[in-house]
Amino acid sequence: MSDGTRPADAPPGPGRHAVVVGGGLAGITAALALADAGVRVTLLEGRPRLGGLAFSFRRGDLTVDNGQHVYLRCCTAYRWFLDRIDGSALAPLQDRLDVPVVDVTRPEGRRLGRLRRDPLPVPLHLGRSLATYPHLSLAERARVGRAALALQGLDLADPALDTQDFGSWLAAHGQSARAVRVLWDLVGVATLNAVAGDASLALAAMVFKTGLLSDPGAADIGWARVPLGELHDRLARKALDSAGVRTETRTRVTSLSLHGNGRWSVQVPGETLHADAVVLAVPQREAHDLLPQGALDAPERLLEIGTAPILNVHVVYDRKVLDAPFLAALGTPVQWVFDRTDAAGLLDGGRRAGQYLALSQSAARDEIDAPVAVLRERYLPELRRLLPAARGAEVTDFFVTRERTATFAPAPGVGRLRPGARTKAPGLYLAGSWTSTGWPATMESAVRSGVSAAEAALGALGRSCDRLPDFFGEAA
Known part of the structure; x- marks a missing residue:
């Protein structure tokens, strides 16, 4: 870890300490809510960046989102999250659906x-x-x-x-x-x-x-007018730093253990952290592997929660082919098309250099492993059917991103499998869009789960929950 190692028997430091495992939206939210209540927080993320499955990466001169994410005006938790990281202006809502x-x-x-x-x-x-x-x-x-x-x-x-x-x-x-x-x-x-x-x-x-x-x-629909990494990584890190959270990326937790004094040991390569509370904000299978014995009555249920893929098709044209910011399509394999030109930085001398479209293909189980060449042959003709201006345009880049476990599968009966924030292990809490929030696997569900875990932890730590956002409990 970036600040070296600390012996397992080192003193925990002043005040109550919570470790949040996982730096997606659920983990970031839990860390911010705990820190805002005066708890000393360490956030651990195995990837080199924050944001979970809503992130960005570089491809040549483009900044590309792994997939198109939107939210609605009714997503009060995610809107609170955007406010908390000073990102609302970068992901505005439509004036009207x-x-x-x-x-x-x-x-x-x-x-x-x-x-x-x-x-x-x-x-x-x-x-x-x-x-x-x-x-x-x-x-x-x-x-x-x-x-x-x-x-x-x-x-x-x-x-x-x-x-x-x-x-x-x-x-x-x-x-x-x-x-x-x-x-x-x-x-x-x-x-x-x-x-x-x-x-x-x-x-x-x-x-x-x-x-x-x-x-x-x-x-009413909202979406990021900047790369998702600007929100969920850069601004989130800034907010965590301002709240006093110690954030460590490239740091994977290998085990958790509860001691007789009621404190937790969180093992990472080269260091053992001691905590009064732990929030597991990782996917359900990873949570299952880290849970200590007896933490849940039926931990095998976590493995019964299925997953569902999302395929994202990215096409760059040499000219503008879509006038609207997005559209939905019928009668074609294409589902939703978004203009990501400005957000991705597709510019030449400060001017637009063509147009970059992102196709969001949900429930894509039949296509998620299809070769890029097959997807290109399938989707480019469909875009020419859908967008007449594309018929004379040149494709300058075509690539795909695949999230094979993008969400939990919302199949009938999944509700009984989704656990709440509290476990039977004192001081151990669960967060993630797959937990029992009442919502499907969305950014909204992830943020709500982080607040729920933080509320449970604060109650056990004897800290006030007054600073938790007031959306909690709405429509859940």
């Missing part, structure tokens, strides 16, 4: 529809958009409205919802296969990382009730 949706299956050519809201109360805020949505028939639009009202009436606290799949529920409520494909999955695949038939009704209901049926502005 507006999503262009292009269908390329029509014989007459491309057909553009929009999902947008009006300044009206729920559910009228989406009434005009649904009534004019050209990708559904008039009868299908009416049935969508009735299903939305039925969805609004579901009790998210009902455990039975987690045993059902969303696709069967939609079919039972009159939704055609086309309606599922062009509307419900358009939203659900991007937020849940699963098609409706593979998704827990509990998680799907949470997404649609909170995002579309809770507040008129809840689904």
Whole structure:
């Protein structure tokens, strides 16, 4: 570690000490919340950077995000996180939900529809958009409205919802296969990382009730106008440093042990750290391997939480081919397309040098291991169908990024597998988007889990939770 080693029997230093294992959004959040309450915190991350699975890297002159990440206005935890690291201005929200949706299956050519809201109360805020949505028939639009009202009436606290799949529920409520494909999955695949038939009704209901049926502005979309590393690494490190957190990257924890005096030993190569509390903010399989015996009643359940991949296709053109900041696509393997030109620094002499598009392909189990050449042959023709200006443009770069375990799989029954923040081992807490936050695996879920772990730890350490953000408990 960067500041050398310390013998295992060295004194712990003044004040209460917490070690946070994992430097993704959950770990960063837990570390900040603990430090803000006056706890001495050490944050350990095995990678050379912070940010978990929402990070950036360099490719030639470009700064590339590993994948496109967005959030919604209803994501109050992630919005707090952005405020806490002074990053809100770099990831602004839309003034009002507006999503262009292009269908390329029509014989007459491309057909553009929009999902947008009006300044009206729920559910009228989406009434005009649904009534004019050209990708559904008039009868299908009416049935969508009735299903939305039925969805609004579901009790998210009902455990039975987690045993059902969303696709069967939609079919039972009159939704055609086309309606599922062009509307419900358009939203659900991007937020849940699963098609409706593979998704827990509990998680799907949470997404649609909170995002579309809770507040008129809840689904307004925000995204980073800078590389994610600027937010989740550089600004996060700055905030951690200002809070007095000792942050160590390239430092992988090898074991945890609890001593008879109630203190923890955290072993890393060349050093043993002693702590009054430990927050494990790592993926579920890594958490399983580090958990001491007896920490959970059924630790094997962590291994039963499946994972789901996301494929990201990156295409650089020699000219501008997309006028909108993003669009959603129908009738093509392409799901969502984002313009990342300015964020990636695609400039020549201070001016745009072409256009860089990022395609976000969720629930990509069938494509995640496909060779780049195969993906190029598949997606470039689809982009020419979708974007007429691309037909005469030259592709100057094409590459892919793959997150094979991007999220936990939101399958029916996953709710019973997701543990809460507290364990049976005194002073040991869990955080991560896969823990029991009530949300699918999103940046919002990760931040909420970090706050939940910090709250539990502060209670055990006898510290005040007054400085925890006031979103805690909302829509969870």
